[in-house]
Amino acid sequence: MTRENKPGQEPRARVVAEPVSELTTNRLSVYLRCLTALDAEGVRTISSQALAEQFHLNAAQIRKDLAYFGEFGVRGIGYYVKELRRHLRQILGLDRGVRVAIIGAGNLGLALADYGGFRADGFEIVALFDTLKEKIGRRSRGGVVIHDIKNFKKMARREGIGIAVVAVPGDAAQAAVNAVAAAGVRAILNFSPGAFKVPRGVKLKSMDLTVSLESLSFFLVQGEENG
């Protein structure tokens, strides 16, 4: 059973007490992206069934995930696209704009700094940081300035950095994680390889390219052996 609102009734957002799994928040992100696409197409309402069919999702899962955060469905109508989108952005903390710094101005750091998708989603890349003197003061193609990592703490406070992206060589990564945590930044998206000691109260999410490629390579080997 899905809890639903009567037509015309304001959806109520629930305060969430239990911890929410990362898989759930990942799905909320996906729903948000689907709603943004629908909104851009001028779609005003959609049922969980239609949402699932259009975007290759699971209707029951959608209803369950959303019911956890509030009563967003309206009987006989489904979801109001604009409204649900606004609620999801609020749940994910995107309505306030999240300020992001990138540690490491190598190929990957520079590419991430100029990646257009972030800004549309409510993230703002505020600054790049590096240790190399010859890089400091220069800019990415998109205009993000490269600062001295020594000034990270000062700038993180002044600029209100919420998330630090770590894109440095493996042997510099633990030092970068430590510097970020010492500056009071509590969320890290890490692209550097290896296992890290993460200070208490800090959330580190790793996107390890090599680990992902190796997992695909393993899949290919297994396929050959089993097929």
Add this chain to the structure above:
Amino acid sequence: MTRENKPGQEPRARVVAEPVSELTTNRLSVYLRCLTALDAEGVRTISSQALAEQFHLNAAQIRKDLAYFGEFGVRGIGYYVKELRRHLRQILGLDRGVRVAIIGAGNLGLALADYGGFRADGFEIVALFDTLKEKIGRRSRGGVVIHDIKNFKKMARREGIGIAVVAVPGDAAQAAVNAVAAAGVRAILNFSPGAFKVPRGVKLKSMDLTVSLESLSFFLVQGEENG
């Protein structure tokens, strides 16, 4: 209980019948990286306990994961670093060298093409592909040539592409996934946002930057509400 070999005995690699979870293969990748670092430092043997302490891992988990694939530990010695590293590379299919193509020669695709870490790990970036006429024939800074996506199928066969990396804008991603699958490439590492229809027999692993950032943003919001 860990199964162990007697000193001097060749470790036996097991044929794995049951499916192995992605979390397990991810951990194997991490172990491999640790062993590569130890080998470079000239370390010849290491116990699961020492491996765990040095790299912030779990000793019991290491023993369990490795025991699944064979009998690699030697009583009173631990693991032979070089040998275990060789076995892990074999299990992950890295000993043969995996050939990779990148679809999308934008900022991210170009950065990935020149990322030095891949080659050391047994992956070779063979080619970039794009649809834009003005990009075709040019090269990344590191020298990877950009080809017309129309020639993907032909080149994938000729070059023996094992994995395709998809780094195109969201609205072009499903077409890229379809083209890759139609060419007979069975493993995709996807950086484009959105949910995809993935043909049967093809494994798609998504690294969605926005989803990861949104999950961190959610963590920050929850922290404020609870703390």
